[in-house]
Amino acid sequence: MSIFTWFDERLELKKFKARFLVKTFPTHPTFLLGELALYSFVTLVVTGVFLGLLYEPSTRMVSLFGSMVPSAYASVVKIDVLPLGMIIRRIHHWSAMLMIAAVLAHLMRIYFTSAYRKPREINWLVGLGLLGMSLLAAFTGYLLPFSQFSVTATSIAFYVAKSVPWVGDWISRLLFAGEFPSEGTVSRFFFMHVMLIPAALAGLISLHMLVLVKQKHTEPRSNKNRKEAQGGRRLIGIPVWPEQSVISLSFYLFFLSLVSLMATYIPLNPIETYGPPSPGTPVMRPDWYFLPVYGFLKLIPGDLSFSVLGGKITPETMGGVIFPGFLSLAAALIPFLDQWKEPQHYIVNPLHRPFMTSLGAGAGVFLCMTAAAGYIDLLHVTPAKMTIYVILAPLVAWGITYTLLERYRRKRGIHVKT
Ligand code: HEM
Structure with missing residues (x-):
C-alpha cells in the first residue's frame, strides 16, 4: 500500500484534491504579488522563531564587553555574533521590507485594475487590515533591539499616541505600559510583535484566502470570448496542482535567493554604532514606509494647536493621527464610491x-x-x-x-x- 493510499483511507485526500487542487489560478504575473506578500510573511515567522528564542525582552541592566547595557540590547548584539545570527536577523529585516513593498504593489494592482469592485469589497477591506497589521508589525519590531536609534524612533510614536484627543493618555499607557521608555514597554512590544500581530495577520490572511476561494479571481477581459467559446467556465487559467504549485514554489525559491542576497550584501542599522539608549538624540529618519507620516509631521508648524470639544489637537495629532486616519478612510471608501449593481469579474x-x-x-x-x-x-x-x-x-x-x-x-x- 502506498503512503498516499494509507493517508487517503484516513483523510479522504482524493476528495480534497478533486475539490481544491483543481481550482484555477490566473496566469498573469501580477497575480503573484499577493503570493509574494504571503511568502514574506512565512519567512518572517520562521526567522522570527529563531530570533525570539535568543532575544531577551527586558531593560534589566547587564554587563556587555565591560559596560552596563539593557539586556534587550545585549541579546541582539549577541545574536549578531552567533554563527548565522546576523544573516538570519538581516533576512528577517529585509523580508519585512519586501512584505510591505509586495503588499503595496498588490494593492496598486487591485486598485488600478478595479479588482476591488463588487463582490470583492470585503477582501479590499480585509486587505487594508492586512496592510495596517503589516505596518504595526514593522513598527513594534523597531523598538526591540532597544538601541539609541530604536528608542528615538519609537518616542515619536509615543508622542503621537499621547496626542490623541480625549483618550491619548489611556492609549499611550495601553501600548507603551506607562511613560516611554519604561520598564514594561519592551515586554509589551515583544508580546504584540511575536503574538498578537502575527496571530491577527494569520487570521486575516486565512479570511482573505477563504473569501478569494469563494469569489474566485478576477480575470482579463480578453478571456470573455475564449470562455464563451469553451462553454462559459468561470475562470481561465492553470490548476493549483501541479502547474500553479510548481510556479509558486519556483517563485518562493527566487524570493529566498533575493532576500538572502540582500541579507548578505546590505547591512542593517548597525545597533553597535548607535549604542544603547543615552541622553543624546541621533539624527534619524524612519524606514521608507513611515516617511509620508514623518514628512507630514515636519510640514506642520510646531505651534499650530487648537481645542475641539475639550480635546487638544496638536501637530502630532494632525500628522500622526488625522493624516493616516484620513488616508485609511479614503482607501476604505473606494469600492463603495465606485459602486456597481452587477458583480464585476473582469479587470479593467x-x-x-x-x-x-x-x-x-x-x-x-x-x-x-x-x-x-x-x-x-x-x-x-x-x-x-x-x-x-x-x-x-x-x-x-x-x-x-x-x-x-x-x-x-x-x-x-x-x-x-x-
Ligand atoms: C499580507 C497582505 C496580503 C496578502 C498575503 C494577500 C494575499 C493575496 C493573494 C495570494 C491573492 C490572490 C492572488 C492575487 O490576486 O494577487 C489576493 C487577492 C486579493 N487581495 Fe490580497 N493580500 C494582502 C493584502 C491585500 C491588500 C492590502 C488589499 C487591498 C487593500 C488586498 C486585496 C485583495 C483583493 C481585492 C483580491 C482579489 C483580487 C482579484 O480577484 O483579482 N489584499 N491577496
Missing part, C-alpha cells in the same frame, strides 16, 4: 479609465512628496515652500495623466463606464 485596463487611474497617480505623487518632506533638512527648502510643492505636484500629476488618458480613450473610441 487602467488606460481605459482616466478618472480613477489619474486619481491613483495623483495620490501616489502626494505620498512621494510627503515622503520627500521627511528630507526637508537636506533639500534646503522652507516648510512653506515644500507645503506648496506637496499640494501642487499631485494636482499636476493628476491633470497630466487625466488629459493624456482621455485623449487616448477618445482616439481609440474606447467607451468604458468608470
